[in-house]
């Protein structure tokens with residue numbers, strides 16, 4: 283076997299190992315990914331060092347390498363460490379879920395936020411937490427709610443997931459029903475519980491534990507490779523179901539599998555952070571523009587999502603607000619503007 | 635001639651709307667079959683069923699004598715390529731990348747881009763004359779350029795069977811004949827072609843097997859000299875015409891009567 287070489291100057295660059303392995307890549311994509319990782323690392327350092335409770339920069343590396351006690355141990359092990367770990371993985375999870383959905387619907391609006399998945403997961407989580415506490419765990423409730431929402435969309439379109447525009451329109455309706463159900467649950471429950479839940483339902487990363495971090499990283503470790511395995515067939519779906527099928531890409535099955543993976547990703551994200559709005563909507567679009575490439579861009583979307591959420595959470599932690607703002611409110615405010623822009627653009631194009 | 639692709643008693647429907655019922659057709663191996671017929675008569679629908687992108691409500695399609703669904707999907711895609719009537723170009727994709735997507739059925743998880751893929755893409759772009767556009771985004775091309783890029787995508791698939799739904803739409807007259815000549819060359823090299831065309835004279839000149847459809851049925855089929863008659867054109871298209879001989883190719887050629895659509899056209 284020969285060593286890996288990048289070949290093909292005039293053609294696309296490809297990593298080759300002999301004849302057995304050949305994987306094409308985009309040079310720009312690799313550079314953008316490396317830059318994103320560096321910026322995420324920088325945001326992580328600032329998150330751990332900034333502010334009154336921050337670990338002083340010179341002490342950060344020793345604290346990370348040893349098992350510190352005292353203030354450093356508290357900040358790293360309890361206050362900010364797990365929260366940061368959850369933010370990065372949840373952002374990545376949402377980025378991947380968003381790119382899967384946008385590709386199978388062939389529409390930038392086809393994101394879990396818009397089509398009822400987030401709302402369904404939130405309703406499920408609310409039901410599990412307040413209506414029937416202790417019967418099913420909250421993550422399972424979120425998954426159940428997300429699955430029910432998707433089943434409702436599937437039935438509501440009248441032809442499954444094969445018509446992207448119907449998918450989005452029905453999804454918006456299902457989304458509204460999900461929110462209505464959540465409000466109903468909140469109205470029914472006691473005041474204190476409802477306050478806790480309300481903050482959760484905006485999407486928050488405050489007081490996350492290493493347990494939460496383990497859940498979301500494990501979900502990412504399983505589901506990201508699954509998404510990557512679907513990646514090449516997703517590229518074919520972009521060219522329309524007919525062309526994808528003609529090329530042997532089996533669009534129906536690809537779409538179903540992708541949606542299943544995206545539902546699990548979204549449910550995992552909701553179960554640890556609540557329905558953080560609009561990261562799934564924006565991350566894939568930003569990634570696509572940064573990478574300047576066609577295609578699902580799964581890895582770049584993951585990195586962009588991680589960066590967005592880690593940055594947003596840093597802002598809410600350090601911003602001089604009197605209250606501890608849930609990070610979801612910040613992402614909703616910023617993402618809402620973007621959603622408005624998208625709606626206008628798509629409306630002008632005549633696709634909705 | 636043996637049939638490489640056959641359809642037996644097909645019923646094709648969209649939801650509950652039946653477009654084609656009880657249609658059978660044999661595609662001769664090594665032939666150039668051209669399907670003609672008025673708008674909405676079901677030509678594209680038939681082509682989709684032959685390419686197994688539309689599942690028949692009844693009946694079946696046979697590839698080399700075996701039901702087409704009995705093969706693995708990628709295996710079929712190495713034998714049979716299809717150009718849809720209105721394919722979707724992904725946002726921001728370059729010409730080279732779009733053509734490269736035609737290589738999917740030849741690739742595996744570990745071998746995602748072999749040297750044969752490079753060669754096939756280069757060859758397909760050369761054959762359709764789009765090499766100079768290789769790095770342009772497909773969205774920024776003219777309709778005719780884009781059509782040729784899509785044909786290149788299908789050629790990159792390197793299949794023995796090609797189904798082309800209106801490959802000449804959007805093209806100026808010179809490029810129409812470029813594409814038809816390319817088809818003729820592919821046919822001479824031994825490939826089997828099926829194309830939908832609207833221009834009857836082009837169809838008669840290039841087809842070895844001309845199929846005329848009307849309202850979901852095959853009205854006539856065979857060598858163009860036998861099929862293309864004035865009665866047929868009037869019956870299928872409601873157009874009165876004379877049939878002459880194409881002085882260049884010797885094939886039949888239709889010339890519509892003056893005021894042909896008027897029923898008093900007899901009093902010329």
Ligand SMILES: Nc1ncnc2c1ncn2[C@@H]1O[C@H](COP(=O)(O)OP(=O)(O)OP(=O)(O)O)[C@@H](O)[C@H]1O
Pocket residue numbers: 648651653671672673674675676677678679680719
């Ligand atoms: N995706 C679809 N859903 C529902 N009905 C369809 C669909 N595609 C085609 N039809 C209908 O099926 C009939 C046959 O359409 P088809 O596209 O096969 O016609 P065609 O012969 O290719 O016409 P043209 O020359 O205009 O391309 C038409 O009445 C059309 O309205």
Ligand SMILES: [Mg+2]
Pocket residue numbers: 677678679719799
């Ligand atoms: Mg058609």
